[in-house]
Amino acid sequence: MDIFFEIITTLAAQFQKPTLAFLMGGMLIAAMGSKLEVPEPVYKFVVLLLLLKVGLGAGISVRSADAMSLAVPAICAALLGVVIVIFGGKILAMWRGVSNADAMATAGLFGAVSASTLAAGMAMLDSEGIYYEGFIGALYPFMDVAALVTAIFLARMSAERRAAGTVQSDGTATMSSGGGGFGFGGGFDGQLAKGIIVDTIKSPAISALLLGIGIGLLARPEAVYESFYEPLFRGLLSILMLVMGMEAWARLSELKKVAHAYLIYGLTAPLLHGLLGFGMGLVAHHFTGFSAGGVVLLSIMAASSSDISGPPTMRAALPEANPSAYIGSSTGLGTPVAILSIPLFITLAELVIGF
Structure with missing residues (x-):
């Protein structure tokens, strides 16, 4: 009974947070006409500022970390982001009626990181007196950027292949529809992939994100970051979520036949991803002495889903994807499950590694 009450309390708290509160508010006013x-x-200016802020913060955190200690965990974090997106997108796209854009946008958010969930994990370890490396916060950009770029690349690769169609004997092309997967069916086209990678990096969303990371790494933007970007961030994010809420309501009907797919994925993916993160953390522990607390936090990062960097990036890079699908399943379902799973990963680390 206590665990049931805790689940309800966590869900209620999640819906009161600005990300979901403004999304639901946008849906409500859209429903009222x-x-x-x-x-x-x-809207484009708001997205630009949001992504620059996320990038600057990531660059600053990476610059302040110890490079040698960071290297192996950072590689593990980036690999986690890529693997989660590839397999998550493939699983979702197998459901009939789930579009490739929706599948990849959803998998992209689940592959990226929730800073608030990571902070909750740190607070829980602190309360238990469990040690973890000080550079942990610098790991999230590696997983975040790897996941978002992979999701956008695979979505565009799929779109290009579908646009090409299947050439019939009469010279016409037919377009495929519905789910059915993504990626490299029919052989890998290196030239096509190269073009999409270049276009992805040049896209407004990824360009702004990478620019912020570069400035944060190579310059000293702390003053403008703390005086301008940080104070504006939450307010700008609320405007973005309001817009996405109105758009989500307009496209809610698209989910009627496939809502169960997102429900199942949103409830199970955080646990599976967290276990995958735990395995990667064990690899880092074996090679570098990565602490048990660090392994727990890497698991939490993998279990979490982005509620800050992901939504604006996906909205800008994949406007055809349905916000009802990728935000509802990630922030609405995935985040509460990830938060509730934190004690599981602490217990697992205690049993396998020991504190």
Whole structure:
């Protein structure tokens, strides 16, 4: 009974947070027929500021970390982000009616990291007096960027292949529809992949994110970061979520036949991803002496799903994807499950490694 009450409390708290509260608010006013609109130039400016802030913060945290100690855990974190997206997108796209764009956007958010969930894990370890490396916070950009770029690349690769169609004997092309997977069916086209990688890096969302990381790494932007980007961030994110909520309501009907797919994935993926992160953490522990607390936090990062960097990136890079699908399943379902699973990973680390 206590665990049931804890689940309900966690879900209620999640819906009260700005990310979901403004998303639900946008859906509500759209359902009431409101004519509220955010001009497209304003929306694009908001997204630019959000992604620059995320990138700057990531670059600053990586610059302040010890490079040698960071190397192996960072590689493990980046691999986790890529693997979660590849397999998550493939699993979701197998459901009939789930579009490739929706599958990859959802997998991208699950492969990326929730800073709030990571902070909750750190707070729990601190309360238990469990040691973890000080550079842990610098790991999240490696997993975050790897997951988001992989998701966008695979979604665009799939879109290009589908656009090419299947050439019939009469010279016409037919378009495929529905689910059915993504990626490299029919052989890997290196030239096509190269072009999509270049386009992905040049896209506004990834360009802004990478620019922020570069400036954070190579310059000293702390003053403007703390005085301008940090104070504005939560307010700008609320505007973005309001816009995405209105859009989500307009596209909610698309989910009627496949809602169960996102429900199942949202409830099970955090646990599976967390166990995968635990395995990668053990690899880092074996090669570098990565602490048991660090292994726990890497597991929590893998179990979490992005509620900050992911939504604006996906909205800008994959506008055809449905926010109802990828935000609802990640922030609405995945985040509470990830938070509730933190004690599981602590117990597992105690049994396997010991504190």
